[in-house]
Amino acid sequence: MVTLQSAQTRTPHRSKTPLFLRAGSLFLGVCLPLATLAAASPVPPNTAARDWLVVSGISEPRVLLPLMASESASAELCRLLYNGLVKYDKDLRLTGDLAESWEVLEGGLVIIFHLRHDVRWHDGQPFTAADVEFTYRKLVDPESPTPYGGDFEKVSSLEVIDAHTVRVTYKEPFAPGLASWGMGIIPKHLLDGQDLRTTPLARRPIGTGPFKFRSWTPGRRIDLDAYDGYHGGRPGVGRYVYRVLPDPGTAFLELQTERVDHTGLTALQYARQTDTAFFDRTYAKYRYPSFGYNYIGYNLEDPLFADRRVRKALGLAIDKREIVDAVLMGLGRVSTGPFLPGTWAYDERLPETPHDPERARRMLAEAGWNDTDGDGWLDKDGRRFTFILLTNHGNEQRRMAAEIIQRRLKEVGIDMRIRILEWGTLLKEHIDKRDFQAVLMAWNLSRDPDIHDIFHSSKTAPGQFNFVGYRSPEADRLMEEGRRVFDETERAGIYRKLHRLLAEDEPYLFLFVADALPVVHRRFRGVEPAPAGIGHNLESWTVESARRRYVRELAS
Amino acid sequence: MRGAVAWLIGVVLAAIVAPLGLGEVAQRIDLQAALLPPGPGHWLGTDGLGRDLLARLLVGTTASLGVAVLSTAVATIVGVLIGATAGLAGGRVERALLGLIDLTLCFPAFFLILAVVAMLGPGLTQIAVIIGLVGWTQTARLVRAEILSLKERDFVAAARVLGAGWWRICRVHLLPNASGPVIVSAVLGLSSALLVEGGLSFLGIGVQPPVPSWGNLLMDGRSCLGVAWWMTLFPGLMIFLTVLSANVVAERISEPSSIAPEGRR
Numbered sequence: 001m002v003t004l005q006s007a008q009t010r011t012p013h014r015s016k017t018p019l020f021l022r023a024g025s026l027f028l029g030v031c032l033p034l035a036t037l038a039a040a041s042p043v044p045p046n047t048a049a050r051d052w053l054v055v056s057g058i059s060e061p062r063v064l065l066p067l068m069a070s071e072s073a074s075a076e077l078c079r080l081l082y083n084g085l086v087k088y089d090k091d092l093r094l095t096g097d098l099a100e101s102w103e104v105l106e107g108g109l110v111i112i113f114h115l116r117h118d119v120r121w122h123d124g125q126p127f128t129a130a131d132v133e134f135t136y137r138k139l140v141d142p143e144s145p146t147p148y149g150g151d152f153e154k155v156s157s158l159e160v161i162d163a164h165t166v167r168v169t170y171k172e173p174f175a176p177g178l179a180s181w182g183m184g185i186i187p188k189h190l191l192d193g194q195d196l197r198t199t200p201l202a203r204r205p206i207g208t209g210p211f212k213f214r215s216w217t218p219g220r221r222i223d224l225d226a227y228d229g230y231h232g233g234r235p236g237v238g239r240y241v242y243r244v245l246p247d248p249g250t251a252f253l254e255l256q257t258e259r260v261d262h263t264g265l266t267a268l269q270y271a272r273q274t275d276t277a278f279f280d281r282t283y284a285k286y287r288y289p290s291f292g293y294n295y296i297g298y299n300l301e302d303p304l305f306a307d308r309r310v311r312k313a314l315g316l317a318i319d320k321r322e323i324v325d326a327v328l329m330g331l332g333r334v335s336t337g338p339f340l341p342g343t344w345a346y347d348e349r350l351p352e353t354p355h356d357p358e359r360a361r362r363m364l365a366e367a368g369w370n371d372t373d374g375d376g377w378l379d380k381d382g383r384r385f386t387f388i389l390l391t392n393h394g395n396e397q398r399r400m401a402a403e404i405i406q407r408r409l410k411e412v413g414i415d416m417r418i419r420i421l422e423w424g425t426l427l428k429e430h431i432d433k434r435d436f437q438a439v440l441m442a443w444n445l446s447r448d449p450d451i452h453d454i455f456h457s458s459k460t461a462p463g464q465f466n467f468v469g470y471r472s473p474e475a476d477r478l479m480e481e482g483r484r485v486f487d488e489t490e491r492a493g494i495y496r497k498l499h500r501l502l503a504e505d506e507p508y509l510f511l512f513v514a515d516a517l518p519v520v521h522r523r524f525r526g527v528e529p530a531p532a533g534i535g536h537n538l539e540s541w542t543v544e545s546a547r548r549r550y551v552r553e554l555a556s
Numbered sequence: 557m558r559g560a561v562a563w564l565i566g567v568v569l570a571a572i573v574a575p576l577g578l579g580e581v582a583q584r585i586d587l588q589a590a591l592l593p594p595g596p597g598h599w600l601g602t603d604g605l606g607r608d609l610l611a612r613l614l615v616g617t618t619a620s621l622g623v624a625v626l627s628t629a630v631a632t633i634v635g636v637l638i639g640a641t642a643g644l645a646g647g648r649v650e651r652a653l654l655g656l657i658d659l660t661l662c663f664p665a666f667f668l669i670l671a672v673v674a675m676l677g678p679g680l681t682q683i684a685v686i687i688g689l690v691g692w693t694q695t696a697r698l699v700r701a702e703i704l705s706l707k708e709r710d711f712v713a714a715a716r717v718l719g720a721g722w723w724r725i726c727r728v729h730l731l732p733n734a735s736g737p738v739i740v741s742a743v744l745g746l747s748s749a750l751l752v753e754g755g756l757s758f759l760g761i762g763v764q765p766p767v768p769s770w771g772n773l774l775m776d777g778r779s780c781l782g783v784a785w786w787m788t789l790f791p792g793l794m795i796f797l798t799v800l801s802a803n804v805v806a807e808r809i810s811e812p813s814s815i816a817p818e819g820r821r
């Protein structure tokens with residue numbers, strides 16, 4: 001449900017993927033015999049040429065299996081290759097995907113899914129309840145290398161009633177339960193008896209999604225072809241090309257030569273480099289809040305940050321607005337808590353922490369931090385107030401934010417040092433081992449506000465997501481209750497209380513939510529901005545015949 | 557040549573003086589003045605946080621040059637010790653040391669540095685020492701070759717006949733006469749260390765913010781190449797001119813006329 005996010009635009013995440021991104025399931029080898037395809041498709045094969053959509057991202061997917069897709073690139077492609085039983089629609093409401101309907105019974109303890117009858121895997125085999133059961137077994141198998149098992153721990157049993165009906169029973173009411181079935185379903189007939197770690201399907205996927213796998217050139221690009229038998233209708237895009245361009249500057253140059261159709265801009269590119277006649281004519285720019293927030297996490301086991309007054313003083317000493325203005329060029333907003341602004345769980349009435357260095361100094365003095373030796377730095381028991389802030393390399397916005405924060409903390413007498421580490425090293429050596437004082441990172445959130453994994457006191461073991469070591473019986477209770485209650489209004493009340501509690505306790509210094517700044521080439525029709533972003537209906541974008549760019553290559 | 561020497565002297569002066577006078581200016585964040593092009597007030601423009609680029613370049617000299625000088629010193633000391641030992645000792649010791657030189661040469665230095673930084677974490681001193689510890693081989697080979705030829709000379713034989721020990725001969729006769737090539741290789745090493753520091757900082761694993769160095773200033777500029785050309789051009793120019801000057805000076809020293817082959821006896 002949540003992902004660690006390393007960079008701003010198209011981000012490598014770690015671990016849990018946003019639910020929105022976890023959709024589909026399978027894939028297919030390089031070329032299918034035409035006969036199979038024809039047999040598989042409810043829609044007759046159409047030879048009319050469709051244009052390609054060339055997308056760029058900063059990282060290469062690691063595996064194309066939804067159970068193991070823990071960073072954004074994998075999750076993004078898995079969404080096109082696989083489907084879950086349910087998905088979020090453009091307005092972020094749960095709707096059927098592989099399931100055409102479902103019943104929630106016994107106060108949420110039982111969900112019965114009625115599966116579609118017209119779904120076939122990219123290799124022509126029919127999709128059935130056996131695939132759902134197989135996927136569930138893999139998710140809860142302790143041997144499986146999946147970070148998503150936690151969402152299914154509360155399932156007591158899953159029964160296949162017939163080929164197209166599945167009954168899921170929960171041990172206790174579990175509100176995120178329905179949404180968790182957005183997990184991509186994987187094909188039993190191809191994966192049974194195989195080790196997910198070594199299966200060739202991880203690099204030659206076969207799913208049920210709108211696109212089927214065509215080729216993978218390591219380090220460079222992945223090509224997907226439209227799957228005409230897709231149960232959601234024949235895709236309007238003939239081929240989806242994912243290009244790996246790790247440097248946003250390079251991606252921007254590729255935009256200038258129209259070799260990329262769809263990517264995310266940096267704030268600087270959006271604000272200063274795209275106001276040209278060419279760009280206006282060629283690309284449509286979009287802007288909406290992204291689904292994640294940046295924060296400073298304090299190691300609460302460090303004596304420095306165990307005192308809440310110190311954490312609050314740090315919040316008062318920095319100026320979040322200035323960071324949004326300078327680092328995001330104003331393209332984002334200040335965040336006050338652990339949910340996404342604009343969602344029902346987020347309490348908009350909660351005031352932003354003001355920038356008040358005077359009060360910060362007073363609070364620090366109350367906590368025993370004074371500049372007794374007059375050297376400009378606070379000290380206590382002869383020790384200077386100094387700590388190291390870790391962040392990851394390759395994210396300019398985080399580096400700049402860190403430097404601004406460093407400056408502000410210096411004004412109140414706190415000596416913050418910055419250390420920038422490679423993403424993998426930061427996670428493996430410092431976060432997982434909890435060897436840090438403070439860290440500047442971001443969470444990508446799912447659409448369900450369940451933040452149990454991030455703040456619950458039972459999730460503090462090495463490698464788990466509550467790496468700051470936050471322990472609050474009251475917050476624990478609210479998070480557990482929020483999972484048990486189904487009514488959205490009632491849940492909103494619980495999560496708003498939790499929001500206030502976390503803003504008060506400040507285990508994190510919540511910083512900002514950056515805007516997502518995607519661009520799409522103007523020749524595409526049907527791009528529809530919505531709460532879910534603009535990619536939600538990507539497969540149905542179309543290009544009128546006169547404006548196609550890649551039509552010749554497609555002619556075959 | 558004069559220009560090169562003048563430039564190097566200027567750079568060294570900047571490295572010593574700039575942090576004293578400009579340290580505060582180089583760190584002053586002024587978000588209203590972000591990304592200003594070169595002009596009055598900010599002669600070389602400002603960066604994304606409104607800091608004066610000229611001040612940062614001058615202050616950055618300290619880190620860049622510091623790393624270069626320290627690593628060259630390490631490389632030269634290690635190189636002279638190993639080269640002289642190999643040249644004088646001969647036999648098995650020499651073969652072992654030559655093996656060590658070949659072994660070190662076989663290592664792709666940059667990746668060795670990357671690996672060590674990954675283990676120890678970034679930091680000026682460790683980077684300088686590592687650059688030095690992988691860069692001594694050229695000096696060692698030169699010193700050994702010089703000593704092999706010098707130790708057969710008559711003045712060395714004369715010194716031995718007079719009863720001088722190897723330590724004294726080495727100190728008074730051999731090393732001073734071998735110093736020409738050592739100086740040249742040190743100056744060349746200086747420029748390559750400067751480039752390695754630039755590369756490491758460019759990759760973000762060199763000097764940590766907010767301390768500027770030429771390499772990380774260059775890196776900062778990369779993300780706004782289309783908006784702020786000055787952030788890339790000037791740090792690049794600093795590195796280029798300094799490396800060029802060092803090479804010109806090294807070339808000059810190595811010319812036969814500049815140092816008498818058997819200058820001191």
